[in-house]
Amino acid sequence: MKHTWRWFGPIDKVTVRDAAQAGAEGIVSALHHIATGAVWPVDEIEKRHRDIKAGGLYWDVVESVPVSEDIKTQTGDWKAHIVNWQETLRRLSRSGIRTVCYNFMPILDWTRTDLRWETRHGAKAMRFDLTDFVAFDIHILKRPDANYDYPEWLIEASAKRFAELSGDRIAALGKNIGAGLPGSADGYTLEQLLEKLRTYQGIDRERLQSNLVDFLSQVVPVAEEVGINICAHADDPPWPLLGLPRILSTEADYAHMLSKVDSRANGVTLCTGSLGARPDNDLPQIARRFADRIHFVHLRNVTRDTEAVPCSFFEDEHLEGATDMVAVIATLLEEEKRRRLEGREDHRIAMRPDHGQEILDDLTRGAQPGYPAIGRLKGLAELRGIERALLHPHYGRV
Structure with a gap:
């Protein structure tokens, strides 16, 4: 190769x-x-x-x-x-x-929830944490009807997780998830992301x-x-x-x-x-x-x-x-x-x-x-x- x-x-x-x-x-x-x-x-x-x-x-x-x-x-x-x-x-x-x-x-x-997550030996790696992501979707982004996309156990776990998040972690989740394409200047605020999501209404x-x-x-x-x-x-x-x-x-x-x-x-x-x-x-x-x-x-x-x-x-x-x-x-x-x-x-x-x-x-x-x-x-x-x-x-x- x-x-x-x-x-x-x-x-x-x-x-x-x-x-x-x-x-x-x-x-x-x-x-x-x-x-x-x-x-x-x-x-x-x-x-x-x-x-x-x-x-x-x-x-x-x-x-x-x-x-x-x-x-x-x-x-x-x-x-x-x-x-x-x-x-x-x-x-x-x-x-x-x-x-x-x-x-x-x-x-x-x-999409990742962590861009520099610490591994077992101290290295930093990218991570997608499903509970953090659902907490972002339901409680931070507050996407309409988000609750319908997840099972009850995950909704409950995300609510508990959100209650434990610090202000810095909430800000980091928004930045990480909305980071866009690596190397580009793209990225979205919460309001911009919600507006973008509306453009996909009716597109299955x-x-x-x-x-x-x-x-x-x-x-x-x-x-x-x-x-x-x-x-x-x-x-x-x-x-x-x-x-x-x-x-x-x-x-x-x-x-x-x-x-x-x-x-x-x-x-x-x-x-x-x-x-x-x-x-x-x-x-x-x-x-x-x-x-x-x-x-x-x-x-x-x-x-x-x-x-x-x-x-x-x-x-x-x-x-x-x-x-x-x-x-x-x-x-x-x-x-x-x-x-x-x-x-x-x-x-x-x-x-x-x-x-x-x-x-x-x-x-x-x-x-x-x-x-x-x-x-x-x-x-x-x-x-x-x-x-x-x-x-x-x-x-x-x-």
Whole structure:
């Protein structure tokens, strides 16, 4: 696989040179400062390429070209935003980009209640605490009809939890849950979040699935034309939140999306962390089923508090947690071998160590939550070790 590293641009406290020293071969980046729905300017694309080359690496994957809420709801300027998305693909292709990741999560592109939760050995990790989240939804956000979305025992537990929360913790929950997309300037106040939620009234799971298929039906032909593979990231976490539907949370969800727009250019960002938060997702099986359409991989592991859906979980070390990482990597290496025999140009699948725990000097660096230097270096080294062992001519299985 091609070992890549997410870099948020010049604002990132972890540099491209840091990534190169950690063992990365390529960079995953995006123009987070460009407004969602707008065309990415050619000069800004070229500048990002120059900034990355100056650090000694190349820009291999775009994560992400954001899909606007107008597109997801098919309201407002959604048609113009799709035209702009198409043009951005053309411009990225001319610059040499061949892989573009995106997601179709309503409003909140990812959600955690804790951005720096302390683990058993003092490292800091991202965490989703279900009781805290429900306390936020019912008692802090005060979303209308929120009580109808949860079982009685969880409503009672969240009320007890809310009564114990300090003012600082209440403020932190609002900030953490409304943080928006990593690296962007997006984020919502409670009032703004409630207003955003109202824009999804009448949009159920089936309607959102239909809107995704409409979007793909218009952008995939352009991706085919310009030689780009686009790949959808899973919902994070993979279940409904705040009364909003989720449509890329399971193997069946991906099968539906891929069958409706059946093109190799329409593919999967396999995120073992997002999908792994559900006990009913078999990650090695998902990797095997969609191997031909996996264009980008996030390798991350989570430990679930329970085997229920939804549940609380935290982002564990890369080789800990619920996902059999060795089996997943073995499946991906087998797919790379098959692609090489086919003569496919995309036979190397880009992967990155997704997130990482803050350890050692990470604890004082103040990098983007979930994206420390040393924690990701450790994860990449472990994942690379698995790959090397599986490919060894005498001991490997691939």
